[in-house]
Ligand SMILES: NC(=O)c1ccc[n+]([C@@H]2O[C@H](COP(=O)([O-])OP(=O)(O)OC[C@H]3O[C@@H](n4cnc5c(N)ncnc54)[C@H](O)[C@@H]3O)[C@@H](O)[C@H]2O)c1
């Protein structure tokens with residue numbers, strides 16, 4: 505068992521992240537008395553409910569359960585307001601708790617609902633995907649997609665607790681494992697120790713035992729960044745590595761998971777980084793080969809021209825016709841680029857031809 509804490513400056517509350525086994529049967533079951541006293545609601549999605557609904561019902565007996573249809577396409581205002589309605593109908597009060605059990609979609613929508621209901625109630629995150637454990641459940645970013653833009657409506661609110669249990673990985677399809685590896689390799693680009701471990705274990709990157717062993721380290725890397733910059737005014741922008749191009753690819757309708765888009769984004773952006781002063785070519789090429797170990801698709805097979813256009817919608821852009829990106833520079837070091845749109849588009853197309 506490992507415990508990681510993030511102190512939230514605005515509310516002086518602490519976010520406690522606990523990595524342990526038997527989260528449902530031991531941790532949540534033992535929390536049940538205080539959850540019942542304060543009033544709680546369980547929020548999950550249809551896939552997680554099909555797999556773990558019985559266990560959830562047994563461990564959290566007596567708490568209402570609201571289930572959203574699974575999938576990013578449902579990370580929208582209809583789901584958010586249906587959940588808020590269920591919370592009101594369950595009679596939740598200011599000290600009540602929302603328990604989000606699922607992947608990043610459930611975590612993001614549940615976290616946002618918790619931040620809105622009565623101007624904010626506590627939220628416990630129980631991430632069930634690799635991506636949600638190493639990334640989305642930590643750090644207090646919550647959101648829904650809106651008007652075709654990913655995460656356009658959201659809030660910062662730290663969960664009071666995060667319970668990460670690797671046993672959930674046992675039911676994840678291989679695609680979701682690759683998805684989580686997208687964020688893990690991104691963390692590797694920020695942390696020399698993890699990068700070394702990933703390179704050393706190249707032959708077993710998808711091994712569930714290996715992944716379980718590196719979850720706490722990944723959470724720690726993210727927590728250390730979030731602790732220093734909870735509202736993303738500076739340092740936290742480094743967590744956007746691969747995400748400008750990755751999000752654009754995701755929006756272009758490519759049949760890829762979020763993490764796979766991030767990996768392809770990181771591959772293209774590490775080539776873009778070569779134009780920066782001080783870029784370490786050897787390191788960027790090891791990063792590229794690690795990414796290729798995980799990808800099962802051809803990174804050249806996408807329409808990078810349309811993706812480039814969609815990158816103009818990115819929330820991180822500060823100028824109208826420019827694209828702002830965080831790119832990997834050297835081991836553990838990130839640089840920030842602001843490229844005029846036309847130049848970004850040309851560069852992506854060129855990289856696509858030479859990958
Ligand atoms: N808030 C943040 O800081 C942050 C960071 C990264 C990503 N995100 C968001 O997270 C989302 C992606 O998260 P995700 O990849 O977890 O997607 P997801 O929540 O859609 O989960 C992926 C799929 O796996 C299923 N699933 C969940 N747990 C399972 C389990 N244990 N066994 C079998 N199936 C399971 C889900 O039902 C879904 O079909 C995106 O919306 C992204 O924007 C947010």
Ligand SMILES: [Zn+2]
Nearest residue numbers: 687747762766
């Ligand atoms: Zn991400």
